[in-house]
Amino acid sequence: MSISKGILDVLEKSSWIRKMFEEGIQLKEQYGEKNVFDLSLGNPLLEPPKKFKEKLINLANSEEKGMHRYMPNPGFISTRKAIAENLNNEFSINVSSEEVIVTTGAAGGLNSVLKTLLNPDDEIIIFAPFFVEYLFYVSNHNGKSVIVKTDENFVPDMEDLKSKITTKTKAIIINSPNNPTGVLYPKETIKKLGEIIQEKEKKLGTEIYLISDEPYRKIIFDDSKYPFIFEYHDRSIVVTSHSKDLGLAGERIGYIVVSPKDKNKEVLFDAIIFSLRTLGHVNATAFMQKAIEDIQNESVDINVYKKKRDFLYKELVNIGYECVKPQGAFYLFPKTPIEDDAKFVQELQNHKVLTVPGRGFGLNGYLRISYSVDDWVLEGSITGFEKAFNSFN
Ligand SMILES: Cc1ncc(COP(=O)(O)O)c(C=O)c1O
Incomplete structure (x- = not known):
């Protein structure tokens, strides 16, 4: 193989990310886009001014x-x-x-x-x-x-x-x-x-x-x-x-x-x-x-992200998740109710909610949720968050 050993090593170590991504696509194919709640991507939702x-x-x-x-x-x-x-x-x-x-x-x-x-x-x-x-x-x-x-x-x-x-x-x-x-x-x-x-x-x-x-x-x-x-x-x-x-x-x-x-x-x-x-x-x-x-002093409507943060934070805390309330960006990083974050993310996936385990960001025991998604995705994800949480409590 003439590909750099360093790059092959990285691909091998990060193969779980690809696997998660592929499983997400499979879930969407199986149940339909509208029945899978994908909160795994840090893609901006809002359109430019x-x-x-x-x-x-x-x-x-x-x-x-x-x-x-x-x-x-x-x-x-x-x-x-x-x-x-x-x-x-x-x-x-x-x-x-x-x-x-x-x-x-x-x-x-x-x-x-x-x-x-x-x-x-x-x-x-x-x-x-x-x-x-x-x-x-x-x-x-x-x-x-x-x-x-x-x-x-x-x-x-x-x-x-x-x-x-x-x-x-x-x-x-x-x-x-x-x-x-x-x-x-x-x-x-x-x-x-x-x-x-x-x-x-x-x-x-x-x-x-x-x-x-x-x-x-x-x-x-x-x-x-x-x-x-x-x-x-x-x-x-x-x-x-x-x-x-x-x-x-x-x-x-x-x-x-x-x-x-x-x-x-x-x-x-x-x-x-x-x-x-x-x-x-x-x-x-x-x-x-x-x-x-000419638009250096403009931005997308930050209030849209704030409302999503408020909604999701409140729902997760009500369910019992421990979470630092963030003051910016469009992510939440709650503790997983079990130590094994990958296992918990898998459980969420079983309930058709896609997130990323904290270990993908160098810290085990957490999960990253991107709320840069449409409201129907946020609202639809809550049942899955609740069921997954309760399956370990
Ligand atoms: C913390 C952080 N730094 C840098 C980047 C890369 O930003 P850009 O798309 O502008 O290259 C990202 C993208 O998600 C990010 O989250």
């Missing part, structure tokens, strides 16, 4: 020459300016277009940043539970993932973090609101993270980046305030996308912002662009860059 579609039509009809050619790798200056201006208005920060790079989604951005930072065997700290792709993004660039625990509210366990920062630590990735827990890190957590990083940098004589992966930044509820990381650590990088907040996951459009306070920001910027180019992204698609320019 009206203004986005109008802009697309205008762009398609535009006579402007050169709109579809190569461009500078960080993207159109007008798009980068629009992003910077919007961030400055929203967070009272002071970034310029010189610190913004438009990317092919958050995934493209993260890979470019990790390629930029990592020497072989450097370590990247990740908090469990985590978006599982981080492991692969880190190994793509010969780094090592170091997993740090979170507490009962899924915020970082600071003592565990302190014990795991070494001379090899290159960066710490945070993701808030979080996939899979939906938890939004409060300002105090980000402040504390900054303090710990700076203490360790001093003690170890190293430089550590804080990378904030924030594609759910605008999907927050209950008047929560988003603490922007630049205030708390100078060596920090924001990576985000419009996959969820504008419902454009399939269009692959996002951006990176490097902190204006980073004393190495120019070389960091050039290095990220080199990485982005040589990873084959070259630049984010021209059409999408133009399309998002």
